[in-house]
Amino acid sequence: MSKFIVDIEARTKALAPGQSFIIQAPAGSGKTGLLIQRYLRLLSLVDSPEEIIAVTFTRKAAAEMQSRILDALNMANNNALNKKEPDSDHDKITFELATAALKRDQEKGWQISDNPGRLRLQTIDSLCASLTRQMPMLSKLGTQPETLEDAEPLYQQAAINTLAELESGEGWSDAIANLVFHLDNDLPRIKNLIIDMLRKRDQWLSHVVLEHERDDMEQALVRLIEDQLKMVKKKFPNEFKNELLELIQFAAKNLNETEPDNPISSCLSMTSIPDSKADALHYWCGISELLLTKTGTWRKQFTVKNGFPPASGNKLEADERTSKKKQMLALLTELQKFDGLQNTLAKINGLPPAKYTDSEWLIVNALCELLMIAAGQLRLVFAERNQMDFIGIAASAVEALGTDDAPTELALNMDYHIKHLLVDEYQDISVSQYRLLQRLTSEWSMDDGRSLFLVGDPMQSIYRFRQAEVALFIKTFHDKSLGNIPLEALRLSVNFRSQQNLVEWVNESFRAIFPKQDDLITSAVSYSEAVAFDKSASNNNVKIYPQYGRAHKKESQSLVDIVKQIKQENPEDNIAILVRSRSHLAEIIPALRKEELGFKAIDIEGLSTQSSIQDLLALTRAFLFPADRVAWLACLRAPWCGLSLESLFLLCDKNKDKTAWECICDIDLVSKLKEDEQARLKNFKTKYENIFLQKQRLSIRDTIESFWIQLGGPATLSNKTDLENCATYFSLLESLDHGGTIEDLKELLDNVSQLYAAPDLKADGQLQVMTIHKAKGLEFDHVILPGLGRSPRASQGDLLVWLLRQREDQQEDLVLAPIREAGNFQAPIYDYINNTDKAKQSYEDARLLYVATTRTKKTLHLLGHASVKEKKDEISCDAQSRSLLGHLWPTVKTVYEQHMPASVEQNEEHSLIVINQETKRLKKDWKLPITPAATQWQQPTEDGSEEERVLIEFEWAGETTKHIGSVVHGAIQCIAEEGTEKWTTDYINSEEESFAAALKQLGVPENESSDAVKRVVHALINMINDERGQWILSKEHSKQQNEYAISGIIDNKLSNAILDRTFVDKEGVCWIIDYKTSRHEGSNLEVFLNHEQERYQEQLEKYGFLMKQLGEENIKLGLYFPLLQGWREWDYQ
Amino acid sequence: MDSSLSKLISDGATVLTPTQRLSRHIRYQFATDQIAQGKQAWQTPDCLPWTAWCKRSFELLSFRTEENRILLNNLQQQWLWQEIISHSKYKNQLLQITATAKQAAQAYQLSKEWCVPIFPKETYLSEDAFAFKSWADLYEKQKLDNHRLDDASLPDYIATHINELKPSLNTIVFYDFDQLTTQQFNFKQALIDAGIQVEEINVADRNQSSSVSKQTDKQAEILAAACWAKQHLEKDQNATIGIIAPNLSAIREKIEYGFASVLTPQKWFEPNESIRKPYSISLGKPLSTYPLIHTALNLLSLGKRKVSINTLSALLHSPFINGATEEEAARAKFDAALRRIGEQQLSLKTLYWIAEMRCKEHEQCEAFIQLLKTFEISFLSHAKKQTLRLWTTTFSEWLSGFGWPGKRSLNSDEHQVMTAWQSALTQLGSLDGLTQAISFSTALFQLNRLLTETRFQPETPETPIQILGITGAAGMQFDYLWVMGMQDDNWPALMPANAFIPIACQREFNIPTANADTQLGLAKLVTEKLMMSAKEVVFSYASQEGDRLCRSSPLIKNIVKEYSNEQHEDYKNKIFESSDIERFVDINAPEIPVGQTANGGSSLFKDQSGCPFKAFARHRLHAESLQQTDIGLSAAERGNLVHRALQYLWQRLKSLENLKYKTELELKEIIHSVVLEAIKLQISQQPETFADRFTELEQQRLEQLLKQWLLIERERGDFKVIATEEWKTILFEDIELHLRVDRVDELADGRCVIIDYKTGPVSKNDWESNNPNDPQLPLYAVTNSQQVAAIAFASLKRGKLGFVGQADSDDILPKVKSDADLLWQEKLDNWEQILIKLANDFRQGIATVEPTRTACRYCDLHSLCRIHERIENLDEDRDEEVLFDV
């Protein structure tokens, strides 16, 4: 078989352990397999598995890689036992490598199969997190904050805080004011713009400083202009210079009076063909204007508007005019022969001026200051919550790795030495992640056995919006190095996935669609050819279905037909419908449903527009905010209650000032309703009352779900998948619970709008619907791409845009431009940079198309509409330039032209929306099914040991008294054990410090300490000097116990008790004595003591009971009051 | 229970356990055994966790040694670390000092447990280790200087005083410690050296069967475990059942929910407290998340300068403060009124102002306002700084001022929460010895943090089913045990090492987290012991997590038996299946009887035209939802300002002639003063937004706008302004409309032009079709008594200034053309016909759901009209599409 794998050499080479590589691996080339082989190879060489780090971009990919490696190791293990070998070449190599790795594992005792966590297959984010975790100080974070998947609310807070600085009166308030005014004081919009910027701050943070040098940036503009002018100048043929000069001056003269603003007019002063200095830009603009149309194509004719008026006036003049025009046309014909001239000339028109206006410059600086504040505010928000986004963690990781001059000694700071680094999907690397790799490897030296392995496919780079920067791949590939590490650049070409025809079609199409040359500034990636592994030919596996005009209905119909046909012909195969944007499915999903073609839509249908969720939202809002009348009425009209419009009207009319609930409670009002409507209302009312009583005793989730269930919510759903969707909603409620309620309604709504409906439970996976982005990395037998004719929405524009250019001297030029002023349309620098950005986006769109078309193994179906125009009886069609069809146009144009309609009749569909006017509700006699039975169980003996707590007003004085009591108890226990011989009055006095310490320990504050100590000492001295006290403490008694812990069953409850002291005296009486440090001032001590006895009687009786159960007879109970030298005793009954 | 253990206990031995839960478990088991033997009372087993025993020993020692040491509590230790770190040179390098202090304290604890000196001489110190060492040195010095002790060094302290303690010691049993730390090991040795009898006992094997259960996902796994527990419990009513989840804290809520759904399905119908649950979860939630505490913190946050609208709203709906029932409706309405103001944050002053000036009677809640006022008076007159202990008293007073925790009687859980709250306050007070007088905000911050860090779970009586984390399960014995989460990425888990101790050092002193092998060994041991701890054990794992596929843990690979469960019969599903739905067409509301006039504002026709249902809901049901607030000005508020400024402007200028007559300077002055006036009015409505700087900017913006606008007015022929923002009442088809016309100009020929100011996008197509987008101007035109020559929007959007409208002839307004196809009068007649139709539909109560293409976009009635179940896809005609979706 191996003879078919034409790139086998590269594949073999890529396993060389000591060497570093960058590998371009197109769709279907099996790059993960290669990565795994290399991983296994390295594993057989290292000292511990942690020395190899393999990085991916998603947790799913990491998990997949891990399981493939473990499988390989497992297989090696099993096959070693069974002596079996795999049959394919690729598997054979994998098997050999795995066997070697396994051997190493056994030698070193790693036990990988038991401890797979040792394989460091991680996402780049978790790599960053592990770096910062290991270097808390170096990363300037301290303890690792929690990493957030979605930091949106924090960005929002930071943006709000930033704008609040407008009023702080700090130095930067002026900058913020300038910017706010620039954008028409529209704070909500500015807030959103700041949020957009914070989301990608890793890209601009290094470009933003206080007070940029204006001169530097204007110089950069000059260089940018001159580079372009040099190119034109070079392209412009010398032999036609004079002629052009003559003609343009003629035109300028003609225009100068009437249209002084026309760029051609400015060429009046031109004396020779301009040089390439920036101040000659206006001349060049004139030339470009003369030769090219607005859209940048060669002019076809010259008119008065271009300075060539029709022949009129006197003969001389008329002749000149005629001949000049002729001459001009002739010159144009000549110039057209020069390759690339048109292109370079066209670019001149968009060039920015060489200078900022003063107000523009003011805003550049203001904006930089504002963005710095915003970044600072964001860090404060992070700090407050001890959370951080991935960007923040990545930046901290880079920070921790030191500077280029002083790199951190990683070996000494980390648990393991990184020897090999493998990066999958390298085309998706972002600027900050690139920096991280650079730093991680900065200390490596040639031939120290360490290696870097980068693999990816720049043609599949489609994550620009997540800061992926494909230019970094291109740069690394061209430079053949990353930082200090020299890399060998390899290209794979074999496609194992698709049939030959498909591969050839893709080759042919994308050769034309992709740019000819790679380009760093516009992130252009040129096409790299693939060779099919599967040579089995089948014709006709790419099909095109043209539509004309916005014929979405027709298109979805033809899609349905395609699906049906495939299903019929290949019942076993799977099919994917891939779209660029969810909204492109608007017509398709209903069409599929109508035909009952079950499908799994993954993250396609928004949850917030499902009526079941709308109902739940209304229920939630009604519960939380009784004044939300819309929500209340919605609840009353929802199928679980089902009031008619008439009833709602009767309740609401003339009651504008009441809440809906107040209306419902108005008996007179309600009595006007029809009887069965009254019953419906009553049911709802009772349920609401029940649930409202429990407000904030249950979690908000339980509250709403109970309410919903009681109302019969599940019975109002139209299918089982909906039940799943509701569960998703309830989980969301759970996660947003703050103290048993939802405080921020907007947060709830925002979150709901990001949820997607669960895939249809009934559908198998045979027909799937998803976005192209989601499909990346997957493959299907058949792929259908509808909606190719649709264009995406134009992007909103950023607060700040920038352009980085590499200069000839390897320095970087930076140009910044602020967002266009509100209502003002002049922003040439901004426009220029934005256009570069548009070019980037256009290339990325082409790549998206590449990803989409390469998902298929067998057939590919392309559906899209072109617009049709009728001009001078000629019909033509064209695709919108920003649609995917626009990219594909060169390939499919002929097909579209063949099927073109005869005339431009109404191709536009004015789809009439059919609105179902039916309302549904549960039938009147519908009843909830019987409640499921509670679990049958026997309650074990209740543990009554946790004492009944009585809630008393919180106050500190009570605390101190309590603490005195415990110290006295502790000391008495000690006296009882050690004897009064040691514990004399003097000794007690000398122990003051101990008591003070013990009190302090318990929390008695300094200023109350001496009083408290006095009381302790007083109590103890009282006791030892009191006859009763001495008797209690006497060691003469038998069966003495202090702090005696006993348990038993009282009233069927398990009870615990701790007896302060118990003993049996000479008479055989068993005493149970409790110490009470109560105080009493004034007379009536006896009354007080009687009172106390009453208070503690029950407690002591309980002790008596337990002692009796333990076998004691003749029990007496006693309370001793050391502070009062008081005593009470009574017999236990 | 194990008989040797039982014997030791009866002989008075002290049993030490690794966890609190295990001690309780043993005491309970011992009790059960005693009861089984028919005993009514017995000596309580002296069984307690190791840490508690150390504390008890310390207390015993307090009168038995001369060293009057103070043992710092947790909070105090934490505080010390924080203080040290926040005074060190590293303070600005840390995201959050408190979190770092915690980790440092942990590192210190580890170093004590494994007897690592900080640090051995030859160790290489990374920046992290170096920083830690500098803190630890200070910490030790402070401890020494102040005779303090902490938990980390307590065992060492006790070991040195073993002889003083000896008289009160009996046999000591170490029960089921998986691995003794070096410190514990040394301690044990010290006990033996002192002649104290020491025993080690491990759990006995009682396993009869083990099996593995593969589940599709976490949710299914939880349900399966719950069903399994239920089955066993119902079969064997005396059974003890354990459920173990290694990552319990992450899935606590899900577990609680799943178990409740299966075991106490009656919970949907019965209030929480009346249900005795057969299960308990031994893991608390942060105290601050309990509603009572959350409310308390919200109340105290009223002391901040400004309060967010969400907090206020929560308090207005809180059942935990006075007047919650009495003022229920009023408070809800006041909430709505507050939101209408449009501020996101309010000072109390503004709030009072709103209550007084901007609320109708039915929206007023005097009791609530009174509570706030009383609080504010007390707050303002209160000392700015005081000790924490005093602050806790103050906080309590303030809270009771609000009537917190409310009139509703507390249930048992709430009762316990209150106790926990009080003990938190006591703890906070214990910082007094270490802190000075502090400000309100610092005190509140500390309270907040303590409540967030304190985990709390209301105690329940012993339950047959116990749900535990994996550490909490050590030594526990059950009849049946289910262990969840046995995926290979969870188990064995590799815990990261503490970064403050050099890794080499950690390895040298055998700290387990530094070594993958040790960790694996421990995990294997734990797995084995789990297997031994019950008759029947099920290990389960979820084969999918999110979009990731998961494999079972290698540590259970030897178990071959598979457990497959029955599907849980969900009650919700049962309800779903019982569904019995009727469908009916309900599109006609009662009509307005002939002769009765209806009322409405200018939006009535717009709504009726956009969607009949909308007009019905808005104008006859008065359906309104709560307004959303944002920072700055909303589009409507910006519009109001411009309206107002132009109103004042033309009230001053009166006519074009006058305008032209003014000098530039005079004009400037006029513009300045009318803008000032307009803003002044708006300030009084949104005092928070209009802070100084913003007011200035708005003044500037509006002046600029007005100046530019006048340039456009100057291009017109002569006119007099005869009405600005004039309220009119007109009767149209028996509908009484209260309308405000932005402006009416009278032209030289006596005809008039009606103008509507717009700050948003406008189009003259807004008046086309049978369902015009914005029929307001046509309505004015057909009802105006004076002859109308043109109607126009004055577009006042920056960069898009100009008139957009329709006129009788082209010369009336700049760039406003007459219709080429229709005569002006025909046009007016057309409009009148359309408006009459709309009016009649409204009167007839037609309430069909029939939106125009754009009507739903800015309509908040989706849930009421149920549009989403009426059509397949509302997004359909959106021209703008998102860039791409993922």
Ligand code: SF4
């Ligand atoms: S959401 Fe649409 S259909 Fe519903 S009331 Fe509003 S405009 Fe009418």
